[in-house]
Amino acid sequence: MRISAIVIAGAALTLGLAACGSDGGASGDVKIGMSVSTLNNPYFVQLRDGAQAEASRLGVQLTVTDAQNDASQQVNQVQNFTSQAMKAIIINPVDSDAAAPAVKAADRSSIPVVAADRGINGAEVTQTVASDNVSGGKQAAQELAKQLGGKGVVVVLQGTPGTSASRDRGQGFADGIKAYPGIQVVAKQPADFDRAKGLDVMTNLLQSHPNITGVFAENDEMALGAIKALGGKAGSQVKVVGFDGTPDGLKAVEAGTMAATVAQQPRLLGQQALDAAVRAAKGEGVDKTVAVPVKVATKENAAQFQTS
Known part of the structure; x- marks a missing residue:
């Protein structure tokens, strides 16, 4: 009886730890796709770095692609993220108009989209985070x-x-x-x-x-x-x-x-875009627009x- 009790207690403890691990690792199951207009520009490298740092902090998986300033290539990247069932997508559009169809496709698949640094014309996004x-x-x-x-x-x-x-x-x-x-x-x-x-x-x-x-x-x-x-x-x-x-x-x-x-x-822009994407992926509410202040240097x- 004593052995059975120990086994039962051990099993209960294991289940409890598994449950805790599941809750604590929930962010780890969140996969975010990010398409950057170009990584040939130091500004957008900083934008990406800010998003990656925030993803590491939150323990989420972030996949970053470089559209190389090609609007059609970016559409393909966003469509791939949608087919891969990413929990949310961040897009820094090459072209604010050309990105709309891919954003609409993600929306039809109930995948929230966050626009970073530039807005999207002709399609609804969950949030636009950009400088004023x-x-x-x-x-x-x-x-x-x-x-x-x-x-x-x-x-x-x-x-x-x-x-x-x-x-x-x-x-x-x-x-x-x-x-x-x-x-x-x-x-x-x-x-x-x-x-x-x-x-x-x-x-x-x-x-x-x-x-x-x-x-x-x-x-x-x-x-x-x-x-x-x-x-x-x-x-x-x-x-x-x-x-x-x-x-x-x-x-x-x-x-x-x-x-x-x-x-x-730009780092703050990337960080805020990633944070909004994670919250949207978890079904939490986010502001429609976030304007990051600018200042003359x-x-x-x-x-x-x-x-x-």
């Missing part, structure tokens, strides 16, 4: 106007057409610069958020508008390309304002070749953004 890009664009306009003393000739390097980030930053800048009638915007041209394209586009713009005194680039990569094209003019004759607050961008600000950058918090305060 319109506000950032306005801040960029105000800072460039301040650097130019309220007058000058400006060009805008636009991001990838079809992305909400480019649209919102451009709109914010256009609204903000209206307050400065002494500043003339003579050209707007896409350079697809790419440093090499930023160099090429800026080189061409300098030929058609040699009197440029200011540049607003909708991300730091394009700003850095523009600075290379400007050579010795960057920081002295021509003021360049970027957007993102990447490590290279902040170094350029500290060096004086870039006048300022609107600093985002200048030579005076750039150091404080280097570790963010």
